Each structure stands twice: as structure tokens, then as C-alpha cells.
Amino acid sequence: MTDSFEKMIMDTPFLNLVRQRRSIRHFDPKPVEKEKTVTCIEAARLAPSAENVQPWRFVVMDDPARIAAFSDTVFSGIYRFTRWASRAPVLIAIFAEKDWLANRLGKEIQGTSYYLIDIGIAGEHLVLQAEELGLGTCWIGWFHARKARKFLAAPKGWRAVALIAMGYPRGKRNKTKEKRKKKMLEEILYFNGYK
């Protein structure tokens, strides 16, 4: 990052929270307090959405036996690389119940699947609230979505869009000085048009 942008970045509690967050794939077996999980979902509930459709639906698994059986089902075959998530104390399945007007029409006219944007925003609200509560999370897109819907007995119109693994991080948080590969502001930010 060049000096010019770096100097302009303000120091805010929110930015520090965002800086602190990273994907966590190793968890302490300690269960997550239900209040914390519900608080995270509340943060997701308040997210903005196209036409205020609020397409998100959350199915929370916090029973280890249930998570194990779910994992056997959705992280098999080509999805086996996500098996680490079977050891997460909490696994949240985020479904989308699509709205005809906001999604079908939006997709047809603008080519944009708004419900996926909506789910992304809500999910990240959840993740950042978890971070503030000392919990680690990891988004999961690599799972068998159709089997997830069946396993959780979700209605036919629901689509399993993502999972979020959640729990207390194993070991000391952020003890490594690992550099995360994030693009520089110069690579992604353009004022007043691309030049």
C-alpha cells in the first residue's frame, strides 16, 4: 500500500475487528453458549436485502452427533476436503428462500442473483458478531448442497447457499505473524472512474 492511502485509513473499533478476523478451521471442543449463537443470528437478521426480501433462513446444528452425521453426508466424495468442519462445535446452514420479484426478475433483467448478495451480507454480519464475541468462524461453500437440504428436511423451495463453521479457536488466537494475502487498496480502489 502506498503512503497516500495508508495515511488516510482511520483507526476505528470496527476496522480493528475486521482486521482481527480470519478464517478459523481448528476449534476447541468447548461448546458455544446458545446466547452467543442466537446473538450472531440476530446480527444476520438485521442485514439489508434487495427489496427487503430477507431471503435467509438459518439452521443451526450444535449437537456433535448431528454435526457428525451431517458431515458424513455433505462432505463426502469431492467435498471431503471440508471434513475439518465436522469438528466445529457449531455448524450453521444458510438457506435462501427465493422471492420471485426480487430474484427472478432481478436475474432476468439485470443478470444479478440478489439473494446471493443478501446471503453474503447476512452471513458476514454473523461472522463479525461472532468475532466480537471471541468466536472463530469459517465460511464454507464446498459441500453437497442438495444433500444438506435433504438432511435438514428443509422445504423444497429453499436452497442451501453456504455453511458457517463456528466455535472457539483452538490454540492462541492470532499468535502467528502470518501475512494474509489481501490485495492492496491500489489494486482495488479507483476514485472517479478507472484510469
Ligand SMILES: Cc1cc2nc3c(=O)[nH]c(=O)nc-3n(C[C@H](O)[C@H](O)[C@H](O)COP(=O)(O)O)c2cc1C
Ligand atoms: C463464500 C465463501 C466460501 C468459502 N468456502 C470455503 C470452503 O468451502 N472451505 C474452506 O476451507 N474455506 C472456505 N472459505 C474461506 C476462504 O478460503 C477464506 O475466507 C479466504 O481464504 C481468505 O482468508 P480469511 O478468511 O482468513 O481472510 C470460503 C469463504 C467464502 C467467503
